Amino acid sequence: MRRTTVRSALLIIAVVAALAAVALAAGCGSSSSASSSPAPAASGTDKTPVTLTVWHPWTNPEKKVFETAIEGFTKKYPWIKLNVVGFPDSSTFDQQLIKAINAGNGPDVAISFAPDYVGQYAADGLLVDLKPYLAQDNIPADEFAAAARTYTSFKGKQVVLPVLADSYGLYYNKDLMAKAGITAPPKTMSELMADAKKLTVRNPDGSIKIAGFVPLEAWEELDPTDLARAWDGQYFDAQGQPQLSRDPAWADALTWQKQLVDWYGYDNILKFFSTYTASEFDANNAFQNGKVAMVFDGEWRTAFVKRYTPKLNYGTAPFPAADTMPQVYGVGRVSGTVAGIPRTAPHPDDSWLLVKYMATDTDFLVNLANGLGNVPTTAAAATSPDLTIMSPQFKTFIDVWNNPQSSYSPPLTSSGAGYATLLLQFDDKWVAGKVPDLHLGLQQVDQQISNQLNLVAP
């Protein structure tokens, strides 16, 4: 009899445990509703010792640079200890962060590389709106370049602040330019096309030995959006509907792209691309080695050149603008690292001190920028005499960052940036000559984008 009791007791425990586990698993799926954010207390008044957990996706050697730079914070705020947690894979970082916040065990401060998620963080209330904190500490709106707003705020909510940025422009090889008789970098898209042709050197069999400019979207950092920006192309209209078929900039940009691809010959440019596909971030990079004369790239390339081919004679300039739109010259794509406070953070006022420090402290930003080679995000840091990475080539990217028209692309949505793939898929077919009607094709892409955004819309 006793044996039976024990047995059934065990059975009941097992069943209860299983049910509990099921309930737990199911609970993880649904999310709690957004909590109201409390009004911030005046920062720095409460000095109760506290430990803040910071999640970041830097890996070595950059991880070390960050860890060293952030030591300044604990000197300034001795009652706050930091528990700095590096994540090994930046591509899954944000998904893990979202899961953790929904499960109630997110960090006190999160640093992310992917502005793509900022729309979601804001729309779903995963990160705290920082506007009250900014107002309380009298941080002016122009503390950060206007371009920062395109990827740190969404629908009126400022859920993150920028911590160093990337900006993009045109790199050109001065020696190859001189050899081709070109004296200044191209400023218009016609000049870019003409220079690209002049700079191209072919092998006897017609294949490409040195390419002037590779206009494929898969080539390193180039994106159709960057080409369309030259015509001031906008992804969405004022109502938030995709307008690739209605804004003529897109057809102009894609036509320009196809003309240059056809001039090379699709197979030729594809073969050239295949030679350097895997070399964007290593010693064999085509631009560093003089195999491509002009390239659309980010500010970090200056650091790569310094490391791998310090003797390369090169210059940088904003990406060219359409012939009819000289006012666009100087505008470029920006992106960057961002920091925010999860809504589950138990000490948001202390978290704010850290976010504010990382976003505004000049010494911190300069140290980090010197170590990582990225664009400093405040005017004070960008003009600091301690900024050792400053050079004429690097200056271009600070200017692009400070251009009020520069913007993050693809634009933020509450459902990420997955929609941008639809244009890339279309562009791959377009340059391969498999799209008979460009306008009709772009109409379809518009429809696909709008369907996809609706499908994910919460």
Next chain:
Amino acid sequence: MSGTPGTTDGAGPEAAAGAGPAPAAKPAAGLLGRRSPEDRRRARRRAALRKYGAVLLLLSPWIIGFVVFTLTPMLISLYWSFTHYDMASTPRWVGLDNYRFMFGIGKIHGIKAADPYFWTAVKNTLWIIVFGVPLRVLFAMGTAMLLTRPKRGTNAYRTLFFMPSMAPKVAAALVFVYLLNPTTGPVNQLLNMIPGIHAPLWFYDPATSKPALLVLGLWGVGDAIVIYLAGLLSVPRELYEAIAIEGANTWQRFRNVTLPLITPVIFFTIVMGVIDGFQYFDQAYVAGNAVSGGQTSVLGSPQNSLLFYGLYLYEWAFRNFAMGYASAMAWVLFGATMTATAVLLLTSRRWVHYGGGT
């Protein structure tokens, strides 16, 4: 898939249960002597509970694992497949909308809407199954037959042929992307030495990207070779001797003895190949990623020629955050896999011979 652990575990509890309740029940009957039918029924129920209780208890590690890690996620994903769910906010019920969008019979906000690449993914997946599975069977069977021949060094050959299948899929795919690079890869450098040959662009050309994956697949066919080898070696010698006396030639020997007796192996490799084909992922992910510039890559490149069902599902789930739609795709995939397997099982009665003699 989940049936096996259950049946193996099941052997234990039954033996234990048989011994357990018997002594407890007998003295009870003796003491009471006379029992009403109600009592008897209750006693029987108690005995049954005790018996099955023990079975359940001993099965519980598996049951809990199955319920927590398989059944529950499956049911949750079934629920999600009827919702819009972006993983951050609460799922919103949309009925059959996801399924309608998938098959292109749906409307979103009153506008006809269809998934632009669903059928591309289906076609690519069927392609890799229709060409990949028979090739795999033929290649593995042919190689295994050759491997039964040598008198010496058989183990060395078998090891050699088996080794590639031990390579991680991702590493193997990366190696093939390198080997088959149109300009820098050794394969095309060799091909280019032959005058008059236009070496293909392999993974960079939608016309040759899937065949390149087939080549990769055949390179790693060692696991199937080993199974065929075992099948071939288990064909009884005396059958060959008998048919030799009848005066059969090589083809007749193969057709009438070897082939019927290894049909179970063929059947097994086909079923596994079809199931694997439905879930084709790693190699295509790696290859597509490599040829579309790595970082901001377009899955399924070039030009969606490697956009397989699993890859597309992944894109919807983890790049577009349409977890509801991705769940619907997963259930359609589950249905297709089950149907294909069922059809194969049903037709197998006609052509698979499970050696009657043994």
